[in-house]
Amino acid sequence: MPPGGFVRTATDRISLKGLRVHGRHGVLAAERELGQEFVVDVTLFLDTAPAAAGDDLTRTVHYGELAEDLAGVVGGEPVDLIETLAQRLADVCLARELVQVAEVSVHKPAAPIPLPFDDVIVTITRGRA
Known part of the structure; x- marks a missing residue:
């Protein structure tokens, strides 16, 4: 068993x-x-x-x-x-060499929809080639 007495069995997330x-x-x-x-919500897998x-x-x-860089893009x-915006945000996440996969959600709660709604969300998952 590794030091600390634990075995890592899943991908870590931030x-x-x-x-x-x-x-x-x-x-x-x-x-x-x-x-x-x-x-914006992001989950990084590393x-x-x-x-x-x-x-x-x-x-x-x-x-x-990371938050400052994402805010600069938005x-x-x-x-x-917002699909394009999500891709740009994923690119920012993946520019960090330790990140293997990034999941990005972009919420547009004030989207111009003439009906009652809570939110519009586009979620993408991107990884290294």
């Missing part, structure tokens, strides 16, 4: 949920002009054992820096589709 950022994404002119709040073993931040993902260059 999740950042509910990141709220004002963005100007959408196909309608009003969405581009006024913007709206987007909510091995956190090396970071835990050495109590070493450099061997994991700094979720504070608040940055507008795109028509």
Whole structure:
């Protein structure tokens, strides 16, 4: 049995949920002009054992820096589709070399839908080639 008396049996995850950022994404002119709040959830799949073993931040993902980078994408260059935005966010996650798979959800709770609804969410999962 490895040191510590445990056997690692599953992929580790780091999740950042509910990141709220004002963005100007959408196909309608009003969405581009006024913007709206987007909510982002990401889950990163990676091995956190090396970071835990050495109590070493450099061997994991700094979720504070990740949040800032994701916010920069959401608040940055507008795109028509939240599918495109989700892909850009996944690319940011996968730019961290320790991340093997990223699951990204983009919520658009103020989407221009003329009926009552709670949320619009696009979720994608991307991994390394």
